[in-house]
Amino acid sequence: xxxxxxxxxxxxxxxxxxxxxxxxxxxxxxxxxxxxxxxxxxxxxxxxxxxxxxxxxxxxxxxxxxxxxxxxxxxxxxxxxxxxxxxxxxxxxxxxxxxxxxxxxxxxxxxxxxxxxxxxxxxxxxxxxxxxxxxxxxxxxxxxxxxxxxxxxxxxxxxxxxxxxxxxxxxxxxxxxxxxx
Amino acid sequence: xxxxxxxxxxxxxxxxxxxxxxxxxxxxxxxxxxxxxxxxxxxxxxxxxxxxxxxxxxxxxxxxxxxxxxxxxxxxxxxxxxxxxxxxxxxxxxxxxxxxxxxxxxxxxxxxxxxxxxxxxxxxxxxxxxxxxxxxxxxxxxxxxxxxxxxxxxxxxxxxxxxxxxxxxxxxxxxxxxxxx
DNA sequence: GTCTATATTCCGATAGAC
DNA sequence: GTCTATCGGAATATAGAC
Numbered sequence: 001x002x003x004x005x006x007x008x009x010x011x012x013x014x015x016x017x018x019x020x021x022x023x024x025x026x027x028x029x030x031x032x033x034x035x036x037x038x039x040x041x042x043x044x045x046x047x048x049x050x051x052x053x054x055x056x057x058x059x060x061x062x063x064x065x066x067x068x069x070x071x072x073x074x075x076x077x078x079x080x081x082x083x084x085x086x087x088x089x090x091x092x093x094x095x096x097x098x099x100x101x102x103x104x105x106x107x108x109x110x111x112x113x114x115x116x117x118x119x120x121x122x123x124x125x126x127x128x129x130x131x132x133x134x135x136x137x138x139x140x141x142x143x144x145x146x147x148x149x150x151x152x153x154x155x156x157x158x159x160x161x162x163x164x165x166x167x168x169x170x171x172x173x174x175x176x177x178x179x180x181x
Numbered sequence: 182x183x184x185x186x187x188x189x190x191x192x193x194x195x196x197x198x199x200x201x202x203x204x205x206x207x208x209x210x211x212x213x214x215x216x217x218x219x220x221x222x223x224x225x226x227x228x229x230x231x232x233x234x235x236x237x238x239x240x241x242x243x244x245x246x247x248x249x250x251x252x253x254x255x256x257x258x259x260x261x262x263x264x265x266x267x268x269x270x271x272x273x274x275x276x277x278x279x280x281x282x283x284x285x286x287x288x289x290x291x292x293x294x295x296x297x298x299x300x301x302x303x304x305x306x307x308x309x310x311x312x313x314x315x316x317x318x319x320x321x322x323x324x325x326x327x328x329x330x331x332x333x334x335x336x337x338x339x340x341x342x343x344x345x346x347x348x349x350x351x352x353x354x355x356x357x358x359x360x361x362x
Numbered sequence: 363g364t365c366t367a368t369a370t371t372c373c374g375a376t377a378g379a380c
Numbered sequence: 381g382t383c384t385a386t387c388g389g390a391a392t393a394t395a396g397a398c
Binding site: 102120142155157159178 | 278280342
């Protein structure tokens with residue numbers, strides 16, 4: 001029921017994905033909301049509190065997606081995962097993990113912990129999916145499910161980053177190739 | 182013959198790869214050299230001048246590597262590429278492309294252009310290697326050489342980022358899997 | 363409870379000393 | 381040619397007004 005708070009989180013989420021955590025300031029958010037930058041501190045005393053909340057939101061969104069896909073067959077779940085960030089393409093956004101990991105060592109400890117938990121949640125889910133799909137002869141790949149999950153996640157994360165730099169077909173090429181397992 | 186200038190570039194290179202471009206300041210460099218932060222401005226009037234130089238150095242180093250590998254067979258060249266950043270593991274460094282791409286839109290235009298040229302140089306070389314290796318039946322993969330180059334480069338870039346976050350076997354797993362083509 | 367005026371620190375950059 | 385003293389502005393954050 002706190003609209004300002006929610007809007008702050010949403011704007012911070014967009015800013016992190018478009019320019020990164022260290023590059024945005026409270027002033028960037030307050031300008032859009034027509035309030036003073038210090039007003040943000042009422043909702044989030046320190047910038048890291050806001051950062052933690054943004055990561056938590058992303059983890060909740062991922063968990064919600066996964067739950068929503070639960071009744072789909074393995075291949076369709078993989079496709080959903082691989083197309084999950086298609087909406088980021090036009091704005092050249094990075095995913096939250098790709099946006100935060102280069103400056104990981106500058107993040108406060110609570111943000112680091114949240115980010116690690118998010119990455120582990122994604123990799124655990126993906127590993128499990130690949131394991132079940134491989135066992136059921138839906139997927140075929142030589143690596144272990146865990147290593148394959150590493151590789152798919154890594155390729156997708158970078159695909160968004162490379163899309164921002166090259167502004168060509170790199171994202172779609174990688175995404176579509178990863179579907180062929 | 183300008184040692185201070187070279188040291189500045191080397192320190193900036195390390196800082197970008199460990200904490201990112203926006204997170205480091207001239208003070209970080211000047212402290213290590215026991216000079217005042219403003220002294221850096223003599224060598225690099227603006228921070229972006231230093232950023233451009235760091236990227237240029239990385240491109241020169243890559244070109245030098247490639248030249249050095251030129252007489253090796255295709256598979257060995259691939260192995261050299263995949264192990265090129267092994268030395269970054271212990272310090273949890275990102276490669277220059279992975280370090281800069283999340284904040285790409287905050288970078289000055291000359292840095293953006295340099296970074297694009299570096300990425301294209303890497304992808305062009307890798308595509309060419311994969312094409313020759315596939316044609317010579319040294320490598321075997323279903324994708325086009327260009328798309329395969331996208332995928333290998335992306336997986337390696339993220340592998341370094343994930344190594345920083347997870348501090349586990351993710352980098353080596355991805356690297357070794359990519360050798361099996 | 364919600365937001366503003368203000369403080370403090372640090373940043374990149376300029377002007378000028380040696 | 382090399383470096384320092386210093387500026388103007390922006391960042392995060394606190395204290396307190398309403």
